Amino acid sequence: MGSKGGFLQRFFGPIYREVLTPFGQTILFVMEPIGRTIGNIVNWILLLATYVIGIGIVALPSKLLGKQYLDLGDKEKETYYTAIDIRTKKLDEYKNQF
Amino acid sequence: MYILGISCYYHDSAAAILKDGIIIAAAEEERFTRKKHDTSFPLNAINYCLKEAGIMGKQLDHIAFYEKPILKFERLMAQHFQAWPKSFPSFHKAMPSWMVEKLRVPKTIAKKTGYKGDVLFIEHHLAHAASAFLPSPFEKAAILTVDGVGEWSTTTLGVGDGNDIHLTKEIKFPHSLGLLYSTVTAFLGFTVNNSEYKVMGLAPYGKPKHVDKFRKLIRIAKDGSYALDMSYFVYHYKMTMPGPKFIELFGKPRKPSDPMTHHYEDIASSLQVITEEIIFGLLNYLHQETKLDNLCMAGGVALNTVANGKILDKTPFKKIWIQPAASDAGTSLGAAIYTYNTILGKKRVYKQTHAYLGPEYSTTEIEDYLKANSIIYSTFKTDKEMMDTTAKLIAEDNVIGWFQGRMEWGPRALGSRSILSNASNPDMKEILNLKVKHREKFRPFAPVVTVEDANDWFEMKRDEVPYMLFIFPVRKEKRKIIPSVTHVDGSGRMQTISKEQNPRYYGVIKAFEKITKVPVLINTSFNIRGEPIVCTPHDAYRCMMGTGIDYLVMDRFLIKRDDNPKDMWDSEALATD
Ligand SMILES: [Fe+2]
Numbered sequence: 001m002g003s004k005g006g007f008l009q010r011f012f013g014p015i016y017r018e019v020l021t022p023f024g025q026t027i028l029f030v031m032e033p034i035g036r037t038i039g040n041i042v043n044w045i046l047l048l049a050t051y052v053i054g055i056g057i058v059a060l061p062s063k064l065l066g067k068q069y070l071d072l073g074d075k076e077k078e079t080y081y082t083a084i085d086i087r088t089k090k091l092d093e094y095k096n097q098f
Numbered sequence: 099m100y101i102l103g104i105s106c107y108y109h110d111s112a113a114a115i116l117k118d119g120i121i122i123a124a125a126e127e128e129r130f131t132r133k134k135h136d137t138s139f140p141l142n143a144i145n146y147c148l149k150e151a152g153i154m155g156k157q158l159d160h161i162a163f164y165e166k167p168i169l170k171f172e173r174l175m176a177q178h179f180q181a182w183p184k185s186f187p188s189f190h191k192a193m194p195s196w197m198v199e200k201l202r203v204p205k206t207i208a209k210k211t212g213y214k215g216d217v218l219f220i221e222h223h224l225a226h227a228a229s230a231f232l233p234s235p236f237e238k239a240a241i242l243t244v245d246g247v248g249e250w251s252t253t254t255l256g257v258g259d260g261n262d263i264h265l266t267k268e269i270k271f272p273h274s275l276g277l278l279y280s281t282v283t284a285f286l287g288f289t290v291n292n293s294e295y296k297v298m299g300l301a302p303y304g305k306p307k308h309v310d311k312f313r314k315l316i317r318i319a320k321d322g323s324y325a326l327d328m329s330y331f332v333y334h335y336k337m338t339m340p341g342p343k344f345i346e347l348f349g350k351p352r353k354p355s356d357p358m359t360h361h362y363e364d365i366a367s368s369l370q371v372i373t374e375e376i377i378f379g380l381l382n383y384l385h386q387e388t389k390l391d392n393l394c395m396a397g398g399v400a401l402n403t404v405a406n407g408k409i410l411d412k413t414p415f416k417k418i419w420i421q422p423a424a425s426d427a428g429t430s431l432g433a434a435i436y437t438y439n440t441i442l443g444k445k446r447v448y449k450q451t452h453a454y455l456g457p458e459y460s461t462t463e464i465e466d467y468l469k470a471n472s473i474i475y476s477t478f479k480t481d482k483e484m485m486d487t488t489a490k491l492i493a494e495d496n497v498i499g500w501f502q503g504r505m506e507w508g509p510r511a512l513g514s515r516s517i518l519s520n521a522s523n524p525d526m527k528e529i530l531n532l533k534v535k536h537r538e539k540f541r542p543f544a545p546v547v548t549v550e551d552a553n554d555w556f557e558m559k560r561d562e563v564p565y566m567l568f569i570f571p572v573r574k575e576k577r578k579i580i581p582s583v584t585h586v587d588g589s590g591r592m593q594t595i596s597k598e599q600n601p602r603y604y605g606v607i608k609a610f611e612k613i614t615k616v617p618v619l620i621n622t623s624f625n626i627r628g629e630p631i632v633c634t635p636h637d638a639y640r641c642m643m644g645t646g647i648d649y650l651v652m653d654r655f656l657i658k659r660d661d662n663p664k665d666m667w668d669s670e671a672l673a674t675d
Contacts, residue, residue, distance in 0.1 A: 047190050051178070055189070059182035069176035070272055072328040073317065080273060080323035086224055086256070086265035088440050094218040097203070098168035 099444075100151055103434030104140060104207070105164035105225075105426050107200050109291045111140040112427035114455070114507075115147035116434045119447040121233070123150035124455040124507045126427045129633040135292060136630075139199070140430075141210055146457055148211075155211030162437040163207075164429035165222040167200055169249035173271055181335030188337050218441065220433040222248025223397070226421075227265060229432030230396035231258030232439050233450035234419035240388040241265075242380060245397035245425070246276035246291075255384050258394060261439045261446060266387075272334040273325045275376055276399050278316065281331060281339040282369045286362050287352035290339065298404055299541045301370035302587035304363030311347050312372045322379030358540065374405045374412075381413040391416040396432070400424040400567075401509070403591050407569040410559045422453045422565035423508035431507075452599050453512055453565060456505025459635055464653050467635045474661040478654045485602060488651050489609030492520050492619060496648040497533055499624055501638040502602050506631070510566045511623035512593060513546065513603030515631045515638070517647065519582075519620045521545055526582040526620060533646025536627050542591065545572075545583035546621040548607050549594040555580070555618055562594045580618050593621060 062069070101116045106127070114124035123146060128134055130142030148155060174192065178185050199206060204217045220228070226243040241256045241263065252274035256265035279297065280290045288296050315330040328334060332341040345351060352362050381393065393415040400406070401424050409418055421428045439446050459467075468475050478484035492498055498518045506512045517534060519526050521543075531537055547555055549562050557571040569591045577584045584590060597604045611617040624638065625631045626645055632638045635652055642650045642659055650657040 043194070044190065047193055048186065050193075051186050051189050052183070055175075055178045055182050059179045062179060063182075069180040070328070070334060071270070071325070073273060073325040074327065074329070076317060077319065077325070079319050079321050080269055080317070080325040081255075081267040081321065082270055084254070084265055084268045086221065086254075086263075088262050091218070091441050094162075094220060094437075094441060095216045096168075097166050097201075097219050098172070 099159045099438070100153055100157065101160045101162060101434045101437050102144065102147060102158050102211075102213075103162045103164065103225075103430035103432065103437075104144065105430040105433070106139050107137055107195070108426060109135045109137055110425050110427040111136055111138055111143070112423070112430045113140045113143035113147050114431035114434050115151050116438055116448075117151055119435075119438050119444055121431060121435070121448055121450070121455060123147045124423070124431050125457065125505065126423075126507075126630070128630040129456065129505065132630060132637070134628060134630050139206055139210060144211060150457075155213045158211070158213050158215070160215065160218060160437050161207055161211070161213050162218045162220055162433035163203055164220060164225045164426070164433045166219045166249055167203055169221070171196060171201060173247075173250050177334050185335035188335060191337060218433070218437055220429075220436050221251075222429060223251040223254040223268070224263065224265060225429035225432035225436060226396040226424075227254065227256060227258070227263050227394075227432070228436035228440065229421040229423070229428040230394035230400075230419065231263060232261075232435045232446060233421070233431070233448055234258075234392075234394050235449055236392040236394065236417070236419065238390060239392035239394045239419070240384045240390045240415070241394045242384055242400075243395070243397040244275055244377070244380070244399035246280060247271045247274055252276060253380065253397075255380065255387070257388055257390070261443055263436070263440060267323075269323060269325075272328055272331070275324065275373065276397070277331075277333055277339070278326060279369065279373060279399065279402075281333065281344070282365065284339045285344070285348065285351045286366060287354045287356060294398070295401065296538065296541060297366045298370065298402060299585075300358070300363055300366040301404070302367070302585055302589070303540055304360065304365070304367030306368045306371040307364045308348065308368035309371050312368055314347065315344065316372065316376075318376060318379060322376070322381070322383035324376050324379070358538070363540075370404060373399075373402060374408065377402070377405045378409070378412040381409065381415065385414045393418045394420070396421040396424045396428055398425045403567055403569045404589070406567055407559070407589075418560075420565070420567045421508075422450075422510065422567065424567070425509065427508065451564075453507045453510075454504040454514055454600070455507040456514075457633060458504040459653075461653050464635050464655060467639075468652075468655060468657070471636075471639070473639065473657060475655045475657045478656065481602060481605065481654070484651065484654050484656075485605035485609045487656065488518070488606045488649075489613060491649055492518055492606070492610055493613045495520050495523050495526070495529070497530060497646065499638055499642045499647045499650040499652075500603070500606075501624065501632070501635065501650065501652040503600070505633055508565065510593075511621065511631055512565065513595060513600045513621065515624040515633070516546075516603075517620075517622045517624050518606065519622075520614075521580040521583045521618045521620045522614060522616050524581040530620070530622065533648075534626065535622065540586075542585040543583055543620045543622050544591040544593065545580060545618050546593045546595055546603075546607065548604060548611070548617045549596045551611075551617040552592070552594045556590060556592055562596070563592060564594055564596075564599060566591055566593045568592070579616060583618065583620055
């Protein structure tokens with residue numbers, strides 16, 4: 001924008017400062033929230049599609065087959081501990097994010 | 099060898115740096131950005147750590163991150179698979195940040211710090227466990243970590259032995275004592291991940307009338323393990339926490355603007371009873387399994403100072419050490435020290451004896467600031483003069499902003515960035531609330547006492563409590579002498595201080611004792627409501643001028659509020675919490 005502004009400024013002189021700049025600012029003032037709203041809507045649609053299709057493709061059959069991804073605490077148990085065995089590993093294994 | 103630990107993106111972003119196994123600096127990002135519980139990438143805290151070490155990011159030997167992001171993402175996906183199609187609003191809110199930052203940790207670190215090596219990812223509760231055990235004074239200890247949630251774990255039990263940590267049991271999401279506490283925090287009209295301590299402060303005002311109701315939504319097994327009945331909660335798929343069944347059970351949730359009634363106080367009291375029952379159940383089982391006398395704790399629930407104060411009575415453990423930055427900030431320190439001591443197997447050379455790990459400002463820097471801003475001040479010739487004058491001002495019921503040395507690590511002000519005042523004045527709680535803190539009336543102010551006098555004033559179960567992590571009863575005969583720090587149930591969330599830990603802070607209390615025969619002061623955090631504790635001289639001056647703090651004692655400089663322009667700003671107009 002800076003170099004373009006510089007060129008326009010040189011080319012049009014006072015017209016740039018008094019007419020084009022306020023005009024450009026008004027356009028920006030109006031367009032910016034519109035652009036943001038459009039971006040949000042597109043974002044929302046993409047996320048909805050990902051959610052409905054991407055998550056749904058796993059979640060729907062799981063529901064039909066009765067698969068549980070979380071233990072919802074609906075059953076009484078003797079213990080609610082899960083045994084784990086987290087010990088020191090080799091350095092390279094900590095490079096994993098999983 | 100330099101190792102940097104980082105925690106970020108959920109709450110309390112922080113960084114800590116080790117030089118040859120010694121923690122030389124650690125700080126929360128919020129102190130620099132002035133945004134409470136800032137979750138953003140802790141670039142300011144990292145830069146501070148690097149500056150303290152005198153190195154650039156590319157000179158670091160290792161960087162350790164406080165969790166395994168893909169494991170956490172897997173848990174998030176499991177929540178959505180389970181709750182589909184009800185969880186779209188939370189999916190919509192969370193997913194962009196996962197794509198933009200949370201799954202791109204190595205790239206972000208490389209770009210922002212210049213570090214070229216591999217990042218090491220330490221499981222979240224392992225980082226908590228390391229922060230509790232490796233800097234502790236113990237060679238061998240049982241370890242308990244309890245928080246909201248890490249990747250999947252919400253509670254882990256294990257043992258620390260020499261350089262090694264072995265975690266043997268966990269309780270997994272969605273069953274979480276931390277999230278139960280947060281659910282009630284939300285129900286009572288307070289902010290989640292911020293105001294849990296208010297619920298704890300409210301509890302003594304109520305009666306535990308609703309304990310049986312809590313038993314409906316939480317199952318506690320004989321071995322101390324627990325599970326929540328998730329039909330009462332919605333936090334596993336919504337942005338809110340209590341579900342319709344919870345509201346049916348406990349009644350209408352309180353709005354922040356609603357008055358506090360006995361009903362809500364009773365709920366807070368009942369929650370505290372259940373919380374303690376669970377913590378002591380977990381600890382008794384841990385002791386049964388490990389047969390060890392020493393205990394280390396971390397995780398947000400380890401900040402439940404009321405429960406902590408009862409551990410030695412209610413469990414067989416004989417000694418306790420809790421990481422002062424017990425919440426997620428402390429995992430940056432945990433990840434770094436775990437890398438040095440455990441992964442690399444280097445000798446444990448660091449024992450954490452204080453929490454003064456943050457930035458400090460030299461006398462010259464402070465004076466330059468005062469001069470550059472035309473602030474009117476006077477200078478003490480000696481430390482003794484500074485301490486004696488401060489004590490005299492406190493004895494005359496002035497409210498003092500106290501800014502000395504390195505800033506504290508962790509959520510508590512411990513005598514570096516503190517507001518000090520007279521605990522013997524029965525009106526001081528109201529004065530502090532009116533002048534500075536504007537807090538809810540039910541919240542107590544905390545005492546600081548010199549370590550050698552602590553037992554005379556408090557029913558202490560320990561030799562020292564330097565991090566305000568334990569609440570003990572104020573001795574009955576002393577309660578009338580220090581009414582402003584005696585809570586409604588006769589307790590005090592105390593800090594002990596020794597000369598070695600902080601000579602100036604200790605010196606002021608001793609000087610105050612000479613005048614009043616009382617070695618106890620009110621110590622509250624140096625901040626306004628809704629803002630983090632002050633970090634820089636400017637933060638401190640701004641805080642004083644925006645509130646009713648009477649004097650600011652910064653290094654050897656005394657600044658009187660009345661000597662300086664009073665129309666700087668109004669802290670209460672900007673308060674958000
Ligand atoms: Fe945590």
